[in-house]
Amino acid sequence: MTNGRPPSTVRGDSLLFLTDEQLRQGSEAMFFAYRGFTADPDRILGDMAYGRAHHRAIHFIGRAPGTTVNNLLNILGVTKQSLNRVLRTLIADGLVQSKVGRNDKRERHLHLTQEGRALEQKLSDAQRARLRAAFRDAGPEAVAGFRTVLEAMMDPEMHASYTKLKESGA
Amino acid sequence: MTNGRPPSTVRGDSLLFLTDEQLRQGSEAMFFAYRGFTADPDRILGDMAYGRAHHRAIHFIGRAPGTTVNNLLNILGVTKQSLNRVLRTLIADGLVQSKVGRNDKRERHLHLTQEGRALEQKLSDAQRARLRAAFRDAGPEAVAGFRTVLEAMMDPEMHASYTKLKESGA
DNA sequence: AGTTTACGTCAGCCTTGTTGACACTCCAAG
DNA sequence: CTTGGAGTGTCAACAAGGCTGACGTAAACT
Numbered sequence: 331m332t333n334g335r336p337p338s339t340v341r342g343d344s345l346l347f348l349t350d351e352q353l354r355q356g357s358e359a360m361f362f363a364y365r366g367f368t369a370d371p372d373r374i375l376g377d378m379a380y381g382r383a384h385h386r387a388i389h390f391i392g393r394a395p396g397t398t399v400n401n402l403l404n405i406l407g408v409t410k411q412s413l414n415r416v417l418r419t420l421i422a423d424g425l426v427q428s429k430v431g432r433n434d435k436r437e438r439h440l441h442l443t444q445e446g447r448a449l450e451q452k453l454s455d456a457q458r459a460r461l462r463a464a465f466r467d468a469g470p471e472a473v474a475g476f477r478t479v480l481e482a483m484m485d486p487e488m489h490a491s492y493t494k495l496k497e498s499g500a
Numbered sequence: 501m502t503n504g505r506p507p508s509t510v511r512g513d514s515l516l517f518l519t520d521e522q523l524r525q526g527s528e529a530m531f532f533a534y535r536g537f538t539a540d541p542d543r544i545l546g547d548m549a550y551g552r553a554h555h556r557a558i559h560f561i562g563r564a565p566g567t568t569v570n571n572l573l574n575i576l577g578v579t580k581q582s583l584n585r586v587l588r589t590l591i592a593d594g595l596v597q598s599k600v601g602r603n604d605k606r607e608r609h610l611h612l613t614q615e616g617r618a619l620e621q622k623l624s625d626a627q628r629a630r631l632r633a634a635f636r637d638a639g640p641e642a643v644a645g646f647r648t649v650l651e652a653m654m655d656p657e658m659h660a661s662y663t664k665l666k667e668s669g670a
Numbered sequence: 671a672g673t674t675t676a677c678g679t680c681a682g683c684c685t686t687g688t689t690g691a692c693a694c695t696c697c698a699a700g
Numbered sequence: 701c702t703t704g705g706a707g708t709g710t711c712a713a714c715a716a717g718g719c720t721g722a723c724g725t726a727a728a729c730t
Contacts, residue, residue: 347640353628354563355666356635356647357537361556362658363650364534365577367527381685386531393524400707407535412687414709436696436707458523464652465526468645470517475638475645477526480533482634488532496525551716569677582718584678606676606727 370456383408383416385453388442391426392450393495396439398431405491425449540626553578553586555623558612561596562620563665566609568601575661595619 346352371385390405391397399417403410417440420426425446431437442450465473481489516522541555560575561567569587573580587610590596595616601607612620635643651659 344640347643348632348635350628351669352643353631353635354624354669356631356643357559357624357627358563358662358665359647359650360534360537362654362662364530365658366654367530369655383686389527393528398707399709408686409688410708411689411710415686418709431707434697434707436694438708454524454527457527458520460653461523461526462518464649465518465523467652468648471641472645472648473517473522473526475642476649477529478638478642479634479646480529482637483630484532484536485539488535492528492532495528499521499524553717570675578717579719580677581679581720585717588678601676604676604728608677 366460367457370460371453374453374456379419383412384420387413387416387420388425388446388450389454390495391440392442392447392454394498395441398437398439400437402440404487405495407488420446536630537627540630541623544623544626549589553582554590557583557586557590558595558616558620559624560665561610562612562617562624564668565611568607568609570607572610574657575665577658590616 368382372382375381375385386406387402390402394401399410399413403413406413417426417428421428424443427441427443427446428438429441431439468476481492484492538552542552545551545555556576557572560572564571569580569583573583576583587596587598591598594613597611597613597616598608599611601609638646651662654662
């Protein structure tokens with residue numbers, strides 16, 4: 331299953347980017363980059379009573395206003411108990427509003443309040459600033475490649491969620 | 501600070517990839533992709549008494565054999581108490597060996613044992629398989645862009661660690 | 671001799687994930 | 701109309717893995 335293949339020979343030059351060493355570097359790049367990716371919002375959240383889980387919830391509610399709890403559960407990939415704990419505090423603090431469904435009254439539709447939108451902006455701005463700088467430095471072609479690879483490494487269900495959000499967005 | 505800028509106008513076409521909507525999609529791609537990235541090793545670890553933190557420690561010890569605790573601390577970006585908890589179990593279970601430094605006897609140099617190397621392989625194989633598939637599907641240019649963007653979003657110190665490992669590697 | 675560095679460890683706390691169980695509301699199908 | 705199942709909320713208990721603060725030891729440096 332594992333191949334301690336010599337990195338230089340064996341393959342016809344064009345597959346050199348699939349070397350074990352290249353893949354290892356790819357893993358490490360993901361690790362370090364994800365740390366950078368979450369660093370700024372985490373710093374802001376640290377001062378408040380919230381954590382990364384709250385950021386994620388706020389982000390996706392802001393992204394898809396009126397989404398149901400179940401929908402959010404699928405996107406976030408956590409248990410309803412985990413999500414509920416986060417959601418409860420956000421609702422109690424007046425950042426998120428939960429409305430009983432009009433058609434199906436079992437469902438709760440989630441919206442950000444003004445206050446919630448403000449926090450979402452603050453957090454996303456911090457995160458996007460870093461991403462914007464990285465994108466600018468790397469250039470459009472690198473960004474396209476970045477997206478292509480990330481999409482290719484998602485699980486199918488995640489890819490579906492991602493695509494759905496992407497299409498609803500613009 | 502925040503700009504609800506109309507996505508279509510204002511800018512001269514070549515900066516369209518820096519739209520807020522594009523950045524938002526980038527964030528979400530990172531989120532979903534990272535989930536995929538950690539999914540396979542997490543599944544394996546779940547059956548054992550170890551978690552993601554153990555995987556990280558094993559990975560970087562395998563990558564830089566003989567590294568000191570302090571060095572590892574910098575790479576991982578956690579407190580020594582956190583790392584120690586993980587390291588202690590790995591040493592107790594015979595996956596990692598800790599040797600007192602020859603020159604500086606305060607330092608401990610960390611190595612994987614045979615058993616440790618075996619687990620490292622198992623975990624990394626799972627992770628690399630997904631990455632390999634993604635890289636293959638996306639192609640060399642996309643992979644280059646992927647790396648460029650990830651490197652650009654690291655904090656400087658992380659980028660230094662990353663580069664150092666990269667150079668030692670091949 | 672005194673200070674600093676590298677490491678280990680104890681105690682306690684927080685966030686965020688998990689499972690399992692139970693209740694309630696409500697839609698839909700028989 | 702009853703009943704099954706879906707969507708939701710919540711309680712309890714637990715685990716992983718972060719964190720801070722404090723203390724101890726050995727070795728190195730000055």
